[in-house]
Amino acid sequence: MSKVDVDVKTARAVGGQLLDWYEQVKRDLPWRRTRDPYKIWVSEVMLQQTRVETVIPYWNRFVELFPTIEALADAPEPNVLKAWEGLGYYSRVRNLQKGAKVVRDKFGGRVPDTPDEISTLPGVGPYTAGAILSIAYDVDVPAVDGNVFRVLSRIFLIEEDIMKPKTRRTFEGLAEFLIPPGRAASFNQGLMELGATVCIPKNPRCHSCPVKEHCRALEEGVQEELPVKEKKKPPRPVDMTAALLRDGDRVLIRRRPDKGLLAGMWEFPGGERVEGLSLEDSLALHLREAFGVTVEPGRLFVQVQHTFSHLQWDMRVFECAITEGLVRESDDVRWVPVGELETYTFPVAHGKVVKELGGLV
Structure with missing residues (x-):
């Protein structure tokens, strides 16, 4: 698995412990109360580059204004931009509305449930596709975002640059291998939750980690040095x-x-x-x-x-x-x-x- 060797026993242990922990501590977020793929899609797009606390009121207002794919697809763009105002990165919502129009016109108003079809939607990359498919449709596919990169790089001591496409494929393959069959929705969200609340970038709360016994970075004392990421040029x-x-x-x-x-x-x-x-x-x-x-x-x-x-x-x-x-x-x-x-x-x-x-x- 491209420099990451994980045996089945360890994979099952990590998956099981993470699922148990997630069910006990998961935050009550409004998009977690629905299996509507459209509303999950909206949440995932909003959560790109934006904190959960900021997203909650925006998501509530957005799905009230545009409760369905058709409502978003048919809405005047200025109205959509106004509902997004303050979240920034406006290309996200433009692509979301373009995607809604494709779903309306090409897929009969139903968000696709296969990797090949959903990946044709504007702005839907591997992570967003994986999140929608796993959370809304229970498809056993990975959803690897920044939190997941951090968690997996620490647990399995992966010291490769996560900005490189080859490394990203390594993480996606590893995440997919770890998914307990039929439990992708909770597993993927559990990884994200762990990265957001425990395995945080600085001063990770390792004492609260449900899988700390398997964490090789903790064992080596290098958890704060991971993941390896090439520094971006300053703005x-x-x-x-x-x-x-x-x-x-x-x-x-x-x-x-x-x-x-x-x-x-x-x-x-x-x-x-x-x-x-x-x-x-x-x-x-x-x-x-x-x-x-x-x-x-x-x-x-x-x-x-x-x-x-x-x-x-x-x-x-x-x-x-x-x-x-x-x-x-x-x-x-x-x-x-x-x-x-x-x-x-x-x-x-x-x-x-x-x-x-x-x-x-």
């Missing part, structure tokens, strides 16, 4: 600038392009600092190119930061006055009363500006 710092343009009680916002970072969301107009120019001059250039107007940046209204996986925005928002020209409204450019901004979907950084404006109303 690139980017100076951003944006304009707060007023017309009475209205402010100017625009929609971002349909493709690329934060696609289709609304923002206060501006952009990256132009090399060789000050923030104010960069902002004036951006607005001249976007709207054909001349603006005079005034006082700094607010400074906000936001970190993406690859970028770190430092955004300064200036109050501006138009000294020449006129901004015309369109589907993608609007003058909006401050009190109505909450009905639009903004990226987190621009959402902070909206909150600052709200305090002035």
Whole structure:
């Protein structure tokens, strides 16, 4: 099994002890009260890059607004993005809605129950496919996420880089071998639960681990050194600038392009600092190119930061006055009363500006 040798006796022991522990201590999470594959799918997509505590209210609201595959598939995208606002990584929900449309049109509204078919859905990779198939349909397939990488690397002392595709296949094969027949739903969730609550990244609670007697990393005293993972490059710092343009009680916002970072969301107009120019001059250039107007940046209204996986925005928002020209409204450019901004979907950084404006109303 690619450098990981596990005998059947050990596999059965680990599986049995993990199942017993999970049934005793599992958290009461709303998506664990259903076997609806659609609602489980929603939870798994939300839980990518997001903590459980944050996801719970979002999941409850999302499945209330879009209770079925058909409801999500038929919903206007702005409504779906608004329901997702604050969770970030918006490509997740766009793919979720695309997937819902495929399920509606190609699979008669029923989420596929085979690995080959479910893997054709947009945004559904090996982990998400495994989670849905095992939890909703009791298919004996693995679901290997970051928690599972950590747990298995420690139990079986796997010192290979988990970022490499070959290593990922090793973990998937190992996880599948460990599944007690017919118990994939509880086993997979048990592994995730163990990683989330006991076998945590720093200061793991080894004394509470149900399988500590089998943990080779604990035996060697190297549990905190695993899993082995190549360090990512730090996010690139980017100076951003944006304009707060007023017309009475209205402010100017625009929609971002349909493709690329934060696609289709609304923002206060501006952009990256132009090399060789000050923030104010960069902002004036951006607005001249976007709207054909001349603006005079005034006082700094607010400074906000936001970190993406690859970028770190430092955004300064200036109050501006138009000294020449006129901004015309369109589907993608609007003058909006401050009190109505909450009905639009903004990226987190621009959402902070909206909150600052709200305090002035």
